Amino acid sequence: MKPVSFYLVTDTHYLDSKLEPGGEAFENNMVTEQYFVKESGAIISATFDKIIQDKETDIVIIPGDLVKNGEKESHNGFIDELYRLKTNGKKVYVITAGHDYNDNAYVLKGDGRVPVEGTDYNDLCEMYRDFGYGDAIAFDEPTHSYVAEITQGVRMLAIHCDSKDQPKGTMDDRLMEWAKEQLDKAKADGCSVFATCHYPVIPPVPAFELVGDAKIKDWRKVASFLADNSVELVLTGHMHIQSINEYYSESGNRLIDVCTAALVGSPAKYRKVTVDENSALKIESLGVPDFGWDLNGLTPQEYFDNHFASAIVARVRGALGGGKGIVKHLKAFGRKRFDKMTVKGFKRILCLKRDKEFDKKKFSDFVGEVGVSIFSGDSPYVEGTAGYNLIAGILGRFSFVIKKVEPKLLKNGEKNGLRNILLNTIGNNKGFSDNNAEFRLK
Ligand SMILES: [Fe+2]
Ligand SMILES: [Fe+2]
Incomplete structure (x- = not known):
């Protein structure tokens, strides 16, 4: 591949402060939310300031979910920020995604939803004309996919798989045919091509293979098409x-x-990607800088991770509510234990003796930490560690549940059983980092 260098920022989910989110409904929603909404403007501005300071790399790629949920006001504010990058010498390429259009946009305010002006899907290309669409050398009208030559000899195939009239996360045969034409043309013109797409093409962790919306549909077919x-x-x-x-x-x-995390949520990362003249690909992950809010002495990373860990715990607690009859009582019992028990207490109930490392920790804190580490990449809970052994022990005790749900979940001939899929999701030694990695391209 020919040399190129760019910044990669994803899922900015910007909500303009002019919409004044707040009140009980907003605060209740934030309890289980992974990312920050009120802070989003400050986080994006501070990150763009850092990118502007780098005079060597002049390309910024943002593959979708630009705003919170299609609010027109948020797009206006976000586009102002993109113009700030542009006037400081950066070329910006976006694709839009499902959170960028909405006919029924609203903001959480007071005790409920307050309707606000939304964004028509068909207006997005014009709105973002100065940020990729205007530079397109090929454009696929039905999906808003495009090709742009981002630097001499290097083209970006921007696959829009989250368009209005298609099932979410789809690259169908027609779009593949259009992409094939563009890839053949690039080859004939002597250009290298990389792709961008809002949805992951390869499931980011093994368990996401079992979740319909977690990767592009028919992902092996799409991945093979691109690779071949x-x-x-x-x-x-x-x-x-x-x-x-x-x-x-x-x-x-x-x-x-x-696959890169949301800029405005844990683990607070964006990336710099470089391909040199020897086709060596270098991927670096950078932390969200100080964005000027009072974080009670925490770093942005700690502030983001703490919020996400408590959101995970709140979701588990929520799942342990409701039900009828005996199920309701069992859930209520589990919820009480989940809130109060230490890891040691939980192990005692399951007759697990080994690996005392986490014994004093609250079990709910352990669950939150494991969840955050999965989404941060490079999870420490790999085979041979105390954390892995503890999780494997717990899964072993629930093998009767795993056996029961396994046939329903594994419908696509997955080679590994559900237990291994879960363990490889919690910690997986792939031989390279999820955050900072180097590869040799062709
Ligand atoms: Fe998103
Ligand atoms: Fe999305």
């Missing part, structure tokens, strides 16, 4: 997770999927 047509790199987002994965097609061609 000389696309070695795809940049994705959507799942708000830091992960890097490789996939080899049956013909032995490789695709690398760099």
Whole structure:
């Protein structure tokens, strides 16, 4: 691949402060939310300031979910920020995604939803004309996919898989045919091509293979199509997770999927990607800088991670509510234990004796930490560690549940059983980092 360098920022989910979110409904929603809404403007501005300071890299790529939920006011504010990048010498390329259009936009205010002006899907290309669409050398009208030559000899295939009239996360045969034409043309013109797509093409972690919306549909087919047509790199987002994965097609061609977390949520990362003259690909992850809010002495990373850990705990607690009859009583019992018990107490109930490392920790804190580490990439809970052994022990005790749900979940001939899929999601030694990695491209 020919040399290129760019910044990668994903899922900015900007909500303009002019919309004045707040009140009980907003605060209740934030309890289980992964990312920050009120802080989003300050986080984006501070990150763009850092990018502007780097005079060597002049390209910024943002693959979708630009705003919170299609509010017109948020797009206006976000576009102002993009113009700030542009007037400071940066070329910006976006694709829009499901959170960028909405006919029934609202903001949480007071005790409920207050309607606000939304955004028509068909207006988005014109709104973002100065940020990719205007530079397109090819444009696919039905999906808003496009190709742009972002630097001499390097083209970006921007696959829009989250358009209004198609099932979410789809690259159908017609779009693939259009992409094939563009890839053939690039080859004939002597250009290298990488791709970007809002949805992950390779499931970021093994368990996401079992979740319909967590990766592009027919992902092996799409990954093989790209790899077999000389696309070695795809940049994705959507799942708000830091992960890097490789996939080899049956013909032995490789695709690398760099999936980047939401800028405005844990783990507070964006990336710088460089390909040098020897086709060496270097992926660096950078932390969200100080964004001027009072974080009670915490770093942005700690502030983001703490919020996400408590959101995970709140979701588990929520799942342990409701039900009828005996189920309701069992859930209420579980909820009480979940809130109060230490890891040691939980192990005692399950007759687990080994690995005392986490014994004093509250069990709910342990659950929150494991969840955050999955989304941060490079999870420490890999085979051979005390954390892995503890989770494997717990899963072992619930093997009767796993056996029961396994046939329903594993419908696509997954090679690994559900237990291994879960363990490889919690910690997976792939041989390269999810955050800072280097590869040799063709
Ligand atoms: Fe998102
Ligand atoms: Fe998304």
